[in-house]
Amino acid sequence: MTRTSRRVLLTVLAGLLLTMAAPVQAKDLLVFAAASLRNAAEDIGKAYEASGAGKVTYSFAASSDLAKQIENGAPAALYISADTKWMDYLADRKLIVTDSRRDLLGNRLVLIAPADSKLAIKLAAGAPLAQSLGDGKLAMADPDSVPAGRYGKAALESLALWSSVEPAVVRAKDVRATLVFVERGEAAAGIVYATDAMISKKVRIVDEFPESSHPKIVYPVALIAGQDDAAAHAFYDYLVGPKARGVFLDYGFSIIGAGAATN
């Protein structure tokens, strides 16, 4: 090995070592949050960092994905799920700090279509949704596991529409992947949260699902057992406090729980 190539190799190795060391030094707070929270949570994270309280790193994915990762030892300090089921899943396995669990946010479920689409339908029992779709697809998050998909399936079932539209259903990885399929016009319609529809100019809301047609949409938050250090508690308090609440409201979420109001 020549001297130059040895030097190159050493530099590369030193670089690798540095990148491995970096996360440990910085001690970032890792927050796992449902994909639908991305924009709001990122804004809150930025504001939190700007206040000098510390750095927050997010991982956004389907709540089901995140819960499974936490179960397998992912070093998250905080978890915000898009339904109670996946929070229960972690609670059953004693992976969350029990008294830190609280219902943080609410949301609404909507049917969207590409902005230039002419799709119009009133979501009621027996509505001709399958006919309106024609040979187009209905995108939704996986109805067997991902919260947005499960709410969607429940709503379609209670409106007696599920069996007729199921063949047209395209199962996306999470609610934001659903949004992309509709934004690009590849799916004729999609089921997402009202908050997702609001951040995209390329889709429009066709109709809102009746609140009674699906289980109440609730975003519970909790600290993860064994990861609840002072930094985690500090961000938790910020998240349930008035500043974060303002951001969540701006993005169209509703605030639930009397606890949030007292902060």
Added chain:
Amino acid sequence: MLQPTDLELEAIRLSLRVAFWSVACSLPVAIAVAWLLARTRFPGKILLDGLVHLPLVVPPVVVGFLLLVLFGRRGPIGGWLYDTFGITIIFTWKGAALAAAVMAFPLMVRAIRLSLEAVDRRLEAAARTLGARRFDVFMTITLPLMTPGILAGVVLAFARSLGEFGATITFVSNIPGETRTIPVAIYTLTQTPDGDVGALRLSIIAVILALIALVASELLARRVNARITG
């Protein structure tokens, strides 16, 4: 524990079909591209080389998104295919095969190119002096000598196609019986409470299929080598 459910069997059948068509359709293209890279000189060759290898280094989700943009019904290629032939690629198993083919393409081209570069060009020259036309030389001398590389490329690409996940779920999503291949089914099971047993079972099947493919390629290559040299 070892008995796969119907859903899992469906995923296995679908994966085999997707991988078969992925390899069958990309093989002629891969041979042509390997030929261009190994035997010709033209401006921009280095660019073509880079382009072919791109799927090895670009995140699969990027490949999936580009396929969505190009081959979606509103994409330039997908739209044309639909308007002209009524073919829909997106959200169908054909799209899954396309995603698998793109991701496996570099592996196939590499193996074929190496075998092409190893072909003794004096044999081709001899055939030419004996009056064979270029095309005949390729079909009767070059192609048979490349066989080990082609087989290795085919099997590697087949195994890679069986394992394609990132580009697939981004481009054609996760539709049972249509685009839910083995990796996508495993992903779905890992998302489901109590899905671990099924995920493990399918993972074992995926490993076994990949191993069979790799061993088969090795055995085939050896047999062909023995025939050529011995």
